[in-house]
Amino acid sequence: MAIRRDALELLKEARGGSRTALAKTISLVERGGDGARSVARAIGELVSGEIPAESAIPYLIGITGAPGAGKSTLTDRLINRYRSHGREIAILAVDPSSPYTGGAILGDRIRMGDHATDPGVYIRSMATRGHLGGLAEAVPQAASVLGVAGFDEVLIETVGVGQVEVEIAGAADTTVVVVNPGWGDSIQANKAGLMEIADLFVINKADRDGVRETRRDIESMLDLSKQGGPRPQVLEAVATTDRGMDEIYSAIQDHKRSLFESGKISTIREERFRAEVRKYLVDMVRREVEELMPDEFGAEVSKHDPGLFAEELFARYKKAMRS
Ligand SMILES: Nc1nc2c(ncn2[C@@H]2O[C@H](COP(=O)(O)OP(=O)(O)OP(=O)(O)O)[C@@H](O)[C@H]2O)c(=O)[nH]1
Ligand SMILES: [Mg+2]
Structure with missing residues (x-):
């Protein structure tokens, strides 16, 4: 929470012309994780509030x-x-x-x-x-x-x-x-x-x-x-x-x-947005895959075809998601 408020403050100061605040905000972005997410939220907050979306x-x-x-x-x-x-x-x-x-x-x-x-x-x-x-x-x-x-x-x-x-x-x-x-x-x-x-x-x-x-x-x-x-x-x-x-x-x-x-600029921006959303999604799904992977296969190795076994794991996962 503290980080989030900090990010909004920093961003406002950066907008006000502070280069120190701007540098700190970009450092948060560079480090990724929670800091970067707070900056993302802060941008959203400012853009839906005081800054016209186009100019951001x-x-x-x-x-x-x-x-x-x-x-x-x-x-x-x-x-x-x-x-x-x-x-x-x-x-x-x-x-x-x-x-x-x-x-x-x-x-x-x-x-x-x-x-x-x-x-x-x-x-x-x-x-x-x-x-x-x-x-x-x-x-x-x-x-x-x-x-x-x-x-x-x-x-x-x-x-x-x-x-x-x-x-x-x-x-x-x-x-x-x-x-x-x-x-x-x-x-x-x-x-x-x-x-x-x-x-x-x-x-x-x-x-x-x-x-x-x-x-x-x-x-x-x-x-x-x-x-x-x-x-x-x-x-x-x-x-x-x-x-x-x-x-x-x-x-x-x-x-x-x-x-x-x-008007092609709108298409380019939409494509870029789409590509970025996809990248984040792929990242999230990849992490899910790691969750799905059994720690050890042991005796399964000789019992299964890897493709069929993956399908089985995936089907179980989707079922669990629905319930
Ligand atoms: N002869 C000549 N040398 C140039 C020209 N432009 C750049 N250089 C020299 O080429 C070298 C590399 O230039 P940089 O601008 O650092 O190249 P860069 O692509 O940014 O390099 P990296 O960021 O390290 O990939 C420097 O020594 C420049 O002075 C040019 O038009 N003619
Ligand atoms: Mg260079």
Whole structure:
């Protein structure tokens, strides 16, 4: 109960502009469990009360790609664009705490340090506490907290290496996939499942050789993919020198505008909600399965077919649920 009241207080303070309260609220979300649930309830309470439901959901922009592709440099440059257009922006840098990105958080902090004193920018790293799956739940919830705190747009940087990371990036409204020139990079991106989730491709490090080949690879993969909706644009950039950044910013804004104008944004949000509900349900059912599993099988091993035995257990379970 205490946690719940705390969460509501914290969230209100975060909405009032307290960055300390905002950081604490996201930490509660990150830790999961009861704290995260209290935050969820507090969001619900505020949204059905003082905050209009539409304004509580921020627009999500995912930036993903292989380790070292230049995502953070690009994000840093995008922040400048948002600020020069007078917009506030929040960034969630998702660190899967995997061997791929050792030290990435520190690097991001240093590079994005210029924005540290700007009240219109909020940067937060999120790491796994335990299992990676937890992040897939925590990131969308943290984004909601940022929405309630008044941010209309949230940039989410993830390293697109595994299923969960790709899932997080793909759940954004506009997903930017960053690749580098050179043989094989776009093929790796394809293998990682990044082709399907991209709304926009950026060939970053275009100061290096192989841009034309990489573009050709991406275009031909796009020709083959049976994705519905508008064909993703393929842009070039040198994030370190700011080249191509205006075009990227405009392409993101254009994509956003088209989603709102066509009404597709509602479908995307409903799909995302559906996917998240399903994930929670699967989690709950999985826990039930553990309850159902006998501690020991002993003599059953030789008596049963495992499939039939599972059916029997399940039938017993359903009967128990009904009574
Ligand atoms: N030559 C060149 N180097 C770049 C460019 N963009 C970024 N880099 C460099 O590439 C390195 C990695 O950049 P980051 O922005 O940290 O890449 P990242 O994708 O965020 O990396 P992780 O978060 O660790 O996966 C840094 O040394 C950057 O300075 C570019 O356009 N051209
Ligand atoms: Mg990075």
